[in-house]
Amino acid sequence: MAEEKKTVAGDKGTASESKEKKLTLSETFEALDTLIKDMEKEQSLEKTFDMYKKGIGLLKDADASIDKIEKQVKVLDEDGILS
Numbered sequence: 546m547a548e549e550k551k552t553v554a555g556d557k558g559t560a561s562e563s564k565e566k567k568l569t570l571s572e573t574f575e576a577l578d579t580l581i582k583d584m585e586k587e588q589s590l591e592k593t594f595d596m597y598k599k600g601i602g603l604l605k606d607a608d609a610s611i612d613k614i615e616k617q618v619k620v621l622d623e624d625g626i627l628s
Contacts (some may be wrong), residue, residue, distance in 0.1 A: 576603055577600060577603050
C-alpha cells in the first residue's frame with residue numbers, strides 16, 4: 546500500500562505533487578496558528594519571511610477548500626442532495 550504524505554507548514558510542496566494528501570481545512574487553520582506563533586518568536590527576518598511565504602501558501606489552500614465547499618452548497622437542490 547502506498548504511503549500518503551500530509552502537507553504541513555514546514556514543507557515546500559508544489560502543485561505538481563498531487564499524490565500528497567492535502568490538509569483538511571481544520572488542519573490548515575491549526576498549521577496557520579502554529580506558524581503565526583512561531584513567527585512571533587522568530588528573531589531572524591529571513592526566517593520570518595520564509596514562514597510568511599509558507600503561510601500564504603496555506604491561506605491559498607484554505608481559500609481553495611472554502612471555494613470548493615461554497616460551490617457544492619450552491620449546487621444543493623431543494624431536497625438537500627448534491628446534484
